[in-house]
Amino acid sequence: MWTVFKMQWLRLFKQPVLMIMFLGLTLVFVYFMGGAQGAQNITVPTYSDELSSEELDRWIDRLNEEDTFQFVESDYETVFDDIRMNETAFALGLTENNYEFLIGREDMEIATLIQYVDQIFTTEMRLQDVEDRFDLEDITIRNFIEVETVSRSAAVSSGDRSQLGVVVGMSLYFSIFSILFLMINLVEEKESGTWNRLIFSPLTKTRIYMGQLSHYLLAGTFQIALAFFILRYLVGIEMGTNYLEMGVIIISFVFAIVSLGMLLMGLIKSPQQLQVVIPIVTTSMAMLGGAFWPLEVVSNRLLLFIGNLMPIKYGIDAMTDTILHDQTLSQLLTPISVLLLMGIVFMGIGINLIERVSEN
Amino acid sequence: MLETKNLTKAFKKKTVVSEVNIYLEKGESVGLLGPNGAGKSTTISMISTLLPPTSGEVWFNGQNALKESQGLRKVMGVVPQEIALYEELSAYENMKFFGKVYGLRGKELESRITHVLDLIGLTDRKKDAVNTYSGGMKRRINIGVTLLHEPEILIMDEPTVGIDPQSRNYILDMIKTLNKEKGITVLYTSHYMEEVEKLCDRVYIMDHGEIIASGTNEELKSILSNEETIQIDVHTLSMGFQDNLLHHSSIRKVTEEGLGYRVIAPKGEDLLSEVFELAKQTHTKITGVSIQTPSLEDVFLHLTGRKLRD
Ligand SMILES: Nc1ncnc2c1ncn2[C@@H]1O[C@H](COP(=O)(O)OP(=O)(O)OP(=O)(O)O)[C@@H](O)[C@H]1O
Ligand SMILES: [Mg+2]
Numbered sequence: 105m106w107t108v109f110k111m112q113w114l115r116l117f118k119q120p121v122l123m124i125m126f127l128g129l130t131l132v133f134v135y136f137m138g139g140a141q142g143a144q145n146i147t148v149p150t151y152s153d154e155l156s157s158e159e160l161d162r163w164i165d166r167l168n169e170e171d172t173f174q175f176v177e178s179d180y181e182t183v184f185d186d187i188r189m190n191e192t193a194f195a196l197g198l199t200e201n202n203y204e205f206l207i208g209r210e211d212m213e214i215a216t217l218i219q220y221v222d223q224i225f226t227t228e229m230r231l232q233d234v235e236d237r238f239d240l241e242d243i244t245i246r247n248f249i250e251v252e253t254v255s256r257s258a259a260v261s262s263g264d265r266s267q268l269g270v271v272v273g274m275s276l277y278f279s280i281f282s283i284l285f286l287m288i289n290l291v292e293e294k295e296s297g298t299w300n301r302l303i304f305s306p307l308t309k310t311r312i313y314m315g316q317l318s319h320y321l322l323a324g325t326f327q328i329a330l331a332f333f334i335l336r337y338l339v340g341i342e343m344g345t346n347y348l349e350m351g352v353i354i355i356s357f358v359f360a361i362v363s364l365g366m367l368l369m370g371l372i373k374s375p376q377q378l379q380v381v382i383p384i385v386t387t388s389m390a391m392l393g394g395a396f397w398p399l400e401v402v403s404n405r406l407l408l409f410i411g412n413l414m415p416i417k418y419g420i421d422a423m424t425d426t427i428l429h430d431q432t433l434s435q436l437l438t439p440i441s442v443l444l445l446m447g448i449v450f451m452g453i454g455i456n457l458i459e460r461v462s463e464n
Numbered sequence: 465m466l467e468t469k470n471l472t473k474a475f476k477k478k479t480v481v482s483e484v485n486i487y488l489e490k491g492e493s494v495g496l497l498g499p500n501g502a503g504k505s506t507t508i509s510m511i512s513t514l515l516p517p518t519s520g521e522v523w524f525n526g527q528n529a530l531k532e533s534q535g536l537r538k539v540m541g542v543v544p545q546e547i548a549l550y551e552e553l554s555a556y557e558n559m560k561f562f563g564k565v566y567g568l569r570g571k572e573l574e575s576r577i578t579h580v581l582d583l584i585g586l587t588d589r590k591k592d593a594v595n596t597y598s599g600g601m602k603r604r605i606n607i608g609v610t611l612l613h614e615p616e617i618l619i620m621d622e623p624t625v626g627i628d629p630q631s632r633n634y635i636l637d638m639i640k641t642l643n644k645e646k647g648i649t650v651l652y653t654s655h656y657m658e659e660v661e662k663l664c665d666r667v668y669i670m671d672h673g674e675i676i677a678s679g680t681n682e683e684l685k686s687i688l689s690n691e692e693t694i695q696i697d698v699h700t701l702s703m704g705f706q707d708n709l710l711h712h713s714s715i716r717k718v719t720e721e722g723l724g725y726r727v728i729a730p731k732g733e734d735l736l737s738e739v740f741e742l743a744k745q746t747h748t749k750i751t752g753v754s755i756q757t758p759s760l761e762d763v764f765l766h767l768t769g770r771k772l773r774d
Binding site for chain 2: 107108111114115118119296297298300301302303304305306307
């Protein structure tokens with residue numbers, strides 16, 4: 105089994121096109137995500153007529169402690185001109201005890217920005233307030249307040265959810281692409297006859313399948329993990345810290361997709377046809393399953409019903425739930441079991457079809 | 465050693481192999497000869513436990529090889545009709561992989577690879593990807609991969625198809641050596657009768673899914689012992705002359721062969737003068753006549769009325 109498994113990796117590394125697809129798609133996608141998404145590192149010009157420049161600096165430093173937005177120092181005139189010329193969508197003005205927003209045009213990010221600034225401000229103000237009263241207990245108070253901020257950030261709006269849903273959805277969409285394209289290798293083995301060489305060797309069929317499948321499973325898992333890693337550390341999208349949960353979801357999802365691949369291979373025998381069918385299947389599945397836009401915007405009952413049959417929907421749901429709501433394995437039991445169940449069903453039918461085809 | 469019992473395969477009710485009974489003794493070299501579509505590959509797939517038969521059995525050393533396939537699989541080497549290799553990988557990488565599949569490891573694997581590469585004459589190209597090889601080289605590595613685990617029984621499906629005579633002879637000599645010196649049992653499939661004649665102790669002739677004749681080369685040719693083959697070369701082919709030949713009472717079969725005709729007729733009859741007469745009638749100029757001992761090709765022609773290849 106390991107021999108077959110290792111062979112698949114060797115083959116992957118020898119196929120530059122596949123390799124590029126495999127890693128390149130991830131990178132390209134993340135690049136686009138980084139660009140289109142934009143929520144990360146949005147620059148917010150910040151000005152103040154009342155505060156001294158040291159005070160303004162202090163506030164900006166405080167606001168920049170989390171890297172969701174990039175606050176930069178500016179002055180009222182510049183900001184006003186920029187907004188008039190439509191070069192900036194909004195700006196933050198600070199006063200002694202309060203803040204204001206200059207808003208030039210409607211922008212998706214404003215709600216998040218307001219929420220964020222409000223949170224920082226309230227925290228700071230309260231901190232200040234408490235400090236003023238009890239000079240001595242500075243450290244304990246700070247800790248107390250910080251605990252509170254954590255729980256605040258866990259309260260998430262539905263906007264965050266759909267946005268994250270699309271980021272996750274797109275990652276999964278590209279991973280399906282790679283996995284299924286990678287699996288064309290199996291059909292090619294059947295065509296070239298190397299599959300037959302394995303069948304009449306002393307290796308059992310189970311081991312051959314296990315070797316092949318574990319390769320696709322690991323490759324798929326690796327790709328998704330890589331995408332998330334880049335999104336988290338290079339783009340800066342919050343991915344939560346539930347690594348175990350994420351791991352289990354990713355593996356269940358990849359299993360469902362690999363099984364789906366087996367089903368496709370059972371139905372379609374030629375690599376050329378598969379190259380046409382895979383993009384169609386993948387894209388329509390991603391659309392229906394809510395990878396491109398949140399399913400909340402869909403009202404057609406039939407489409408929603410079909411959406412419920414798409415593995416990608418459960419992948420997205422489970423991942424956003426664990427990232428945003430800190431859901432643990434026991435709370436994620438439903439989507440995970442649905443994924444595993446789909447996997448088992450697809451795999452069963454798929455292998456049967458593949459075997460039937462070869463015996464005719 | 466290996467034996468099939470009424471081996472039959474039907475694809476969607478179309479029977480392509482019908483009640484085939486063949487056997488191989490240890491150390492024998494046996495040919496399976498038949499035209500395109502005769503069912504040779506299908507028969508071989510069933511023997512090599514790749515394709516379950518519709519009915520019938522395969523026995524190997526007293527074991528039902530379809531139920532207990534491991535015994536046969538361990539000692540059998542199959543050379544598929546197509547180039548069944550990872551073509552983007554090198555010969556060495558392919559050999560290493562398939563060697564491991566047969567449980568070979570480490571030093572032993574390396575020394576076998578070295579040995580086989582030497583045998584198939586590809587040592588200096590071992591690092592190159594197989595898809596950069598010539599047709600003949602691909603055929604050689606396709607066989608080489610099968611030899612790594614030193615099979616006791618070698619099943620080959622048209623291993624020389626579509627290559628130049630030089631590579632072909634190289635391969636045939638190699639197989640002959642393996643058979644005669646190493647005592648490897650060989651089942652050799654082909655539609656080239658001269659290969660089978662050269663290589664095999666015994667031959668099965670297959671057509672339309674059935675074995676229509678079997679025996680040693682001599683036995684098979686003795687089917688034609690009462691007949692002889694006359695090759696008549698002409699200046700230009702002539703339908704009239706061909707018709708005349710066909711309608712001659714003692715000529716059994718006429719086929720076009722090169723720039724001329726191949727005629728099978730009973731031995732002893734003095735046909736030649738009549739042939740010249742027939743040629744004259746149709747203004748055909750004969751450029752050469754030769755009487756030949758029958759080949760397996762003629763046997764096939766005799767049995768089926770068709771040529772092995774068109
Ligand atoms: N999987 C299959 N499904 C349906 N028909 C098949 C299948 N495999 C082979 N056949 C048919 O069985 C017949 C015998 O095929 P086979 O490949 O065994 O012939 P062959 O003697 O090996 O010919 P060749 O010399 O061309 O290799 C052919 O008519 C072929 O069309
Ligand atoms: Mg064949």
